[in-house]
Amino acid sequence: MKKFTTMTGFAIATSMVLAACAPAATPTAAPKPTEAPKPAATAAPAPTTAPAPTAAPKPTDAPKPTEAPKKIKIGLVTDVGSLDDKSFNASAWAGVQRAMKEMGDKVEAKAIESKQPTEYQKNMETFNKDGYDLIITVGFLMGDDTAAFATKNANQKMAIVDVGYFDDKAPKNVMGLLFSEDQSGFLAGALAGLVTKSNVVGGVYGINIPPVCKFRVGYENGAKFTNKNVKTLGAYQEPGPKAFNDPEWGKKTAVSQINEKADVIFSAGGNTGNGGLLGIAEQAKAGKAVLGIGVDQDQWNTLDGAKPILLTSAMKRVDQATYLAVKAVVDGKFKGGNTLFDINNDGVGIAPYHDTESKVSAEVKEKMTKLIADMKAGTVKTGVPDPCK
Amino acid sequence: MEFLSDLLGLNWVSMLAQTLNTAVPIVLAALGGILAERSGVINIALEGMMLIAAYAAFAIGVVTGSTLLGLCGGIAAGALLAAFHAVISIKYRTDQTISGTVLNIFAVGITAYLYRQFNMTESVETFQQWNIPILSDIPVIGEIFFQQQPLVYFTIILVGVVQLALFRTTWGLRTRAIGEHPRAADTAGIKVNRMRYLNVILSGALAGLGGAWLIVEAVGSFTPGMTTGRGFMGLAAMIFGNWTPIGAFLAALLFTIPGAVQVKLQLINAPIPYQFLGMLPYILTIVVLVGAVRRNKPPAAIGKPY
Numbered sequence: 001m002k003k004f005t006t007m008t009g010f011a012i013a014t015s016m017v018l019a020a021c022a023p024a025a026t027p028t029a030a031p032k033p034t035e036a037p038k039p040a041a042t043a044a045p046a047p048t049t050a051p052a053p054t055a056a057p058k059p060t061d062a063p064k065p066t067e068a069p070k071k072i073k074i075g076l077v078t079d080v081g082s083l084d085d086k087s088f089n090a091s092a093w094a095g096v097q098r099a100m101k102e103m104g105d106k107v108e109a110k111a112i113e114s115k116q117p118t119e120y121q122k123n124m125e126t127f128n129k130d131g132y133d134l135i136i137t138v139g140f141l142m143g144d145d146t147a148a149f150a151t152k153n154a155n156q157k158m159a160i161v162d163v164g165y166f167d168d169k170a171p172k173n174v175m176g177l178l179f180s181e182d183q184s185g186f187l188a189g190a191l192a193g194l195v196t197k198s199n200v201v202g203g204v205y206g207i208n209i210p211p212v213c214k215f216r217v218g219y220e221n222g223a224k225f226t227n228k229n230v231k232t233l234g235a236y237q238e239p240g241p242k243a244f245n246d247p248e249w250g251k252k253t254a255v256s257q258i259n260e261k262a263d264v265i266f267s268a269g270g271n272t273g274n275g276g277l278l279g280i281a282e283q284a285k286a287g288k289a290v291l292g293i294g295v296d297q298d299q300w301n302t303l304d305g306a307k308p309i310l311l312t313s314a315m316k317r318v319d320q321a322t323y324l325a326v327k328a329v330v331d332g333k334f335k336g337g338n339t340l341f342d343i344n345n346d347g348v349g350i351a352p353y354h355d356t357e358s359k360v361s362a363e364v365k366e367k368m369t370k371l372i373a374d375m376k377a378g379t380v381k382t383g384v385p386d387p388c389k
Numbered sequence: 390m391e392f393l394s395d396l397l398g399l400n401w402v403s404m405l406a407q408t409l410n411t412a413v414p415i416v417l418a419a420l421g422g423i424l425a426e427r428s429g430v431i432n433i434a435l436e437g438m439m440l441i442a443a444y445a446a447f448a449i450g451v452v453t454g455s456t457l458l459g460l461c462g463g464i465a466a467g468a469l470l471a472a473f474h475a476v477i478s479i480k481y482r483t484d485q486t487i488s489g490t491v492l493n494i495f496a497v498g499i500t501a502y503l504y505r506q507f508n509m510t511e512s513v514e515t516f517q518q519w520n521i522p523i524l525s526d527i528p529v530i531g532e533i534f535f536q537q538q539p540l541v542y543f544t545i546i547l548v549g550v551v552q553l554a555l556f557r558t559t560w561g562l563r564t565r566a567i568g569e570h571p572r573a574a575d576t577a578g579i580k581v582n583r584m585r586y587l588n589v590i591l592s593g594a595l596a597g598l599g600g601a602w603l604i605v606e607a608v609g610s611f612t613p614g615m616t617t618g619r620g621f622m623g624l625a626a627m628i629f630g631n632w633t634p635i636g637a638f639l640a641a642l643l644f645t646i647p648g649a650v651q652v653k654l655q656l657i658n659a660p661i662p663y664q665f666l667g668m669l670p671y672i673l674t675i676v677v678l679v680g681a682v683r684r685n686k687p688p689a690a691i692g693k694p695y
Binding site: 082084085086233234235236238241242245246247248249250251252253255256257259260271274275278279282285286302303304305 | 399400403404407410411501504505508510511512515517518603607608609610612613614615617618648649652653655656663664667668
């Protein structure tokens with residue numbers, strides 16, 4: 001019996017250590033209080049003892065970050081998607097890393113991936129207690145928790161991706177980083193409408209939250225804008241643990257739409273969307289003339305398997321937004337309030353054609369260039385309602 | 390009435406074909422569960438075994454450039470983890486539920502760690518569809534059953550094989566005997582623990598096959614936590630199917646059909662909230678757990694070390 005306890009304890013310990021010490025500066029598994037009790041206690045001599053990787057290094061104990069901080073510390077908290085989703089969260093982290101590279105020794109950053117919504121505030125608190133100068137929370141789903149936390153900790157500078165606070169109670173210490181997803185969705189849809197031969201365009205989406213909804217409705221409106229005969233298909237995931245994280249669902253949903261004659265499919269939903277793109281690539285390999293559209297980043301750079309079928313990506317420069325938030329803190333110009341990233345400040349847009357360049361005629365390219373110009377001038381509107389549902 | 394014509398206009402046959410495909414990992418997990426539990430060992434680590442197998446299949450597939458080697462690696466990884474489970478629960482007589490839970494946690498941790506350490510943007514080439522000559526030309530039936538990827542055929546064959554093996558062979562009789570009454574089986578000269586080792590390792594290999602399916606046939610690329618409960622769905626299918634392979638197979642289909650219908654209904658903007666259909670598999674699971682399960686009987690000696 002004793003042997004068993006030791007072994008089980010050791011297994012728990014090992015798994016937690018592994019989960020905790022993941023990448024270069026990213027203590028992924030935020031301390032998981034739920035796992036600690038049980039037999040681990042009896043197996044005390046095991047290596048972990050304190051499963052709180054983030055709280056560990058506290059050299060001098062006292063100093064508040066405000067008194068002559070040597071380094072600006074940036075903490076990033078993701079929602080339940082993973083940091084390496086090759087699209088949304090990855091993009092947010094890339095912006096922070098770019099700031100680290102460019103501002104060299106001035107900035108250091110860490111990230112925590114939330115495993116479930118109940119951990120959001122706890123993870124923010126971890127950074128707050130360690131005297132982080134800026135906490136960036138990533139994603140619409142963290143909106144309420146971020147507001148609550150910011151109100152409680154009015155001196156903590158914070159920034160949140162995809163959320164803006166508009167009412168009187170809006171916390172003054174939060175930068176809301178908002179995007180006109182409808183604009184890049186519209187452009188992607190316009191291109192899809194021009195390129196489709198079957199006049200059916202599809203979409204594989206994460207869950208129905210405003211940023212995803214804006215992508216979707218923008219895309220569908222864009223397709224109808226350039227192609228009066230187009231039929232649009234699309235499916236959302238249900239909320240829950242599979243949200244943005246079920247590539248197999250993404251794939252089968254894409255294939256399902258190909259079976260309904262869609263030949264261009266917008267795949268917007270983190271890892272779920274990646275599965276959609278890979279599914280389209282598989283169908284293309286089997287001889288079907290189908291194309292896919294990526295999301296958030298230029299996915300030609302992040303998802304090798306999708307390269308041959310990637311028409312473009314509906315970009316949303318989350319990296320630019322997080323980079324600017326970090327820069328604002330470094331330059332001492334941080335100010336709460338909402339910032340909108342849209343087509344006019346290159347906050348959104350569509351990616352180059354890359355491998356599918358030959359499938360886009362010169363005429364279509366010209367139309368797209370004109371459309372982008374019109375959108376910048378404000379003569380073309382996406383017609384996406386706000387709030388999007 | 391536009392809705393009705395839209396409904397009829399959908400490609401339902403391809404949906405059924407896809408459902409069969411989606412059920413594969415759940416069926417394989419269920420088969421794995423059946424082998425372990427019929428021999429008297431609880432295996433709730435199926436989920437973790439699938440996840441580790443998925444990572445192994447991905448990593449080995451990408452590094453070697455061979456999907457087949459990836460598949461073998463996935464199976465081996467599942468079997469290896471199961472061997473560990475077998476040692477703790479048979480040799481060290483642990484509570485099997487705890488051991489299984491630990492392995493599930495371990496799988497999440499180690500795969501996320503490895504995935505992060507060796508960040509790979511490549512993906513594995515997935516197996517192409519095999520159309521079976523002649524049979525695949527039959528209308529409807531051909532498209533559903535005979536225009537599939539290789540593991541789908543293999544899984545259907547496995548269901549039959551395990552069903553026969555379990556109920557028509559000496560090995561099956563012994564497996565069931567040690568799960569029902571190990572002492573009696575021991576008296577009859579059956580090596581109880583040796584057979585349990587074998588069954589648990591086979592169980593892991595099957596779960597591993599199911600996990601590898603996610604990579605070699607479904608999407609070709611790994612995502613942390615990508616099994617998203619398929620192992621547990623397999624367990625539910627096993628229980629619903631009364632610990633028989635064919636029963637579990639049908640249960641798995643029952644669980645996967647609502648999801649496929651849900652997507653189709655979304656495509657035509659059906660006036661039914663898609664969340665309802667999305668919930669259906671889970672509601673079914675609960676109904677099953679409180680209803681059918683009361684009649685279903687698990688092996689008598691389950692969870693008891695011998």
